[in-house]
Amino acid sequence: MPDEVRIPTxxxxxxxxxxxxxxxxxxxxGSAAVTMPGTACACSCAVSATPEEAVxxxxxxxxxxxxxxxxxxxxxxxEFEVSEVFKGDVGATTTVGTLANGNxxxxxxxxxxxxxxxxxxPYDVDAAWEGYVCGPSGGGDVDVRAVTEQVYGPPREPSAxxxxxxxxxxxxxxxxxxxxVGGVVALLAVWWGGTAIRRFTRDDRS
Numbered sequence: 552m553p554d555e556v557r558i559p560t561x562x563x564x565x566x567x568x569x570x571x572x573x574x575x576x577x578x579x580x581g582s583a584a585v586t587m588p589g590t591a592c593a594c595s596c597a598v599s600a601t602p603e604e605a606v607x608x609x610x611x612x613x614x615x616x617x618x619x620x621x622x623x624x625x626x627x628x629x630e631f632e633v634s635e636v637f638k639g640d641v642g643a644t645t646t647v648g649t650l651a652n653g654n655x656x657x658x659x660x661x662x663x664x665x666x667x668x669x670x671x672x673p674y675d676v677d678a679a680w681e682g683y684v685c686g687p688s689g690g691g692d693v694d695v696r697a698v699t700e701q702v703y704g705p706p707r708e709p710s711a712x713x714x715x716x717x718x719x720x721x722x723x724x725x726x727x728x729x730x731x732v733g734g735v736v737a738l739l740a741v742w743w744g745g746t747a748i749r750r751f752t753r754d755d756r757s
């Protein structure tokens with residue numbers, strides 16, 4: 552076959568190698584970026600005018616004991632055993648997610664401890680609720696429990712529904728999981744690129 556016919560094929564074949572390697576590098580780099588916690592950013596909490604306003608600014612208000620926790624590296628998901636509900640449709644078992652490492656006003660809970668929680672609908676987390684460091688606190692002369700009962704009345708029992716930490720969340724928890732997945736994808740990309748190069752080579756020789 553004349554050289555002038557093979558030149559375009561050779562250029563195409565040679566151009567595939569850096570493209571494949573570039574795709575693999577981007578996949579691995581992207582996976583590593585997912586696994587690395589973001590830089591802690593300053594958290595600015597809005598100040599409520601009154602304690603009543605502070606306890607009202609929540610989608611869900613309930614008393615629960617933290618019973619379990621899993622971490623994805625970027626978020627922490629807690630499982631709670633709920634005993635009392637003031638606001639929201641909260642089951643006997645529920646989950647609260649929060650951004651880890653203080654990012655985005657994330658908070659933390661101690662497994663085994665009971666909390667009066669003021670939570671929002673989930674936005675950045677895979678959980679029934681999302682918790683923040685911002686919210687009513689028991690500092691000073693304010694009795695948060697008393698104010699909560701004043702605003703919402705006496706607590707009710709949680710609903711019969713249960714929404715614990717899912718098996719999928721447990722399976723995928725851990726900062727190394729996205730990196731492993733990214734590595735597998737990168738290897739598949741390299742394999743696909745090698746197959747394409749061999750195909751072009753055979754076509755070039757035929």
